[in-house]
Amino acid sequence: MNAPDIGLWTLLFGSIFTSNILLANFLGMCSFISISKDMKSSNGLGMAVTVVLTITASINWVILRFVLMPLDLLYLRFIIFIIVIAAIVQMLEMIIDRLSQSLYMNLGIFLPLITVNCAILGVSLFVEIREYSFIQTVIYGFGSGLGWWLAIMALAAMRKKIEKAPVPPALQGSGITMITIGLMAMAFIGFGGMLPVQ
């Protein structure tokens, strides 16, 4: 099993921009739509997703390589990954609560919410499919988190503007949001071929 030959910078920029986990793969949609109403919350959630993504992707890589693959238990990866994510989020919450009260306050409810964010599980699964090395996994997890953060901030900023725009009644709320996301996704996918990160 050989890791794909992708430079780390390429992987980082690819995962942030050209194959943004949200806008190219449409993962982590539910919180993306519901939280992007508010800039401050979006920022908190984006930060939390980035941290959790980086950590869980790395830990899941270790479990995948050293437990699941040798024991031929690949079919259990969904359950195992979810358990790991839930446990990590739990621990992270305790640690942040102790270390930085202000960060804890900023993340608030979003930290536990991340457990059910599909982008987190998605990244762990991509890592397995694409056979990334450990370093690549860390970079990919981190980049995907940044990409998710960037996308939700962009959408939150746009929704703030849209609030004041004369949106047709039938499209108000999530309707116009879906259209906005579609346009954003098209813009991002437009760059899809530039970097070899799928």
Place this chain on the structure above:
Amino acid sequence: MPSFLVAPLAISGISAGLAALISITDKIVNNYGELTININDGKREMNVTGGGNMLTTLAEEQIFIPSACGGRGSCGECKVKVTSDIGPHLPTEIPYMSRQEIEDNVRLSCQVKLKTDVDLEIPDYLFNIQRYSATVERISDLTHDIKEIYLRLNDDQKIEFSAGQYAQIEAPPYGKVKEPTQRAYSMSSSPSDKKHLEFMIRLVPGGILTTYVHEHLKEGDRLDVIGPFGEFMVRHTGAPMICVAGGSGMAPFKSIFNNMIETGEIDERDVWYFFGARTAKDLFYVDWLNKLQEQHERFHFIPALSEPQPDDNWDGETGLITDVLDKYLKQEPLASVHKEGYLCGSPGMLDACMDVMGTHEMKDEHIYFDKFA
């Protein structure tokens, strides 16, 4: 190993590992060790185990912050001013705070988790409130309807209070009364006697507690007292004190005057004590107060009877206490000086006295009383 066991074992193994990791993290991260709570700038310091919320931790240390909801964060009463930095207000606190309180870092003690050493400011009276169990040492008749009860605190307990404050006396269920009943009474003993409490209790026809004290309570009985409460106490400004009382309203003044004798304040400022009663048989402690007047030239005792009987041979002031008060406030030496009012009596008497004092340019903020009758 049979292959069907591999999967369950792997899942259990990983789960167990993660669970162990979580509990280890919990042990390390949520172990805040021994913390120091410093209340009112060193007035009391205590070491507590960190990690719990402030309200329950303080209650374990016998400091009772009022809380109607019992720490669920729904009443907003357990406010405490925190002077050290314990981080920003939580979303669960904000709805109960005014802007000023947020600026002053007033916190909801049931929501704040103790993680670091904290400095608190709580009102002194809160700091001292406790439930005391006491034994009745003496019951004596002051008049035909006022009894004085003298209690000794059990188990070497000591109470700190300011002269003028009150406590809740709790009567146990008796007769047709099925529940313990609490009523507020001013202490009449001096605060320097920390092992005893004295109260004056006038019989109110049909009153649950007064009936209990007058008809059921015997020397040697146990009685629970919760306190001290109240803001009625001497302001040490040196201004002449205009004290007005009626009936068992004598109680806080007995405590205040005794305290002033002990501290010497009684010779440093003018005290005018107006005491209103109906007839001579409603007067009590007259000898003591007359003696005070002889011994301390700045102390003046003016008893007044509203309905003196022919055989009372009354040659003192006559009329309603408000009329007598009005007469004295009109003339020198009281008319032209800044004065403070101290009142204790029925709500009707308080209001009437406030009116009279108001007409003599005594401002409400310089008139002190605790209204509970």
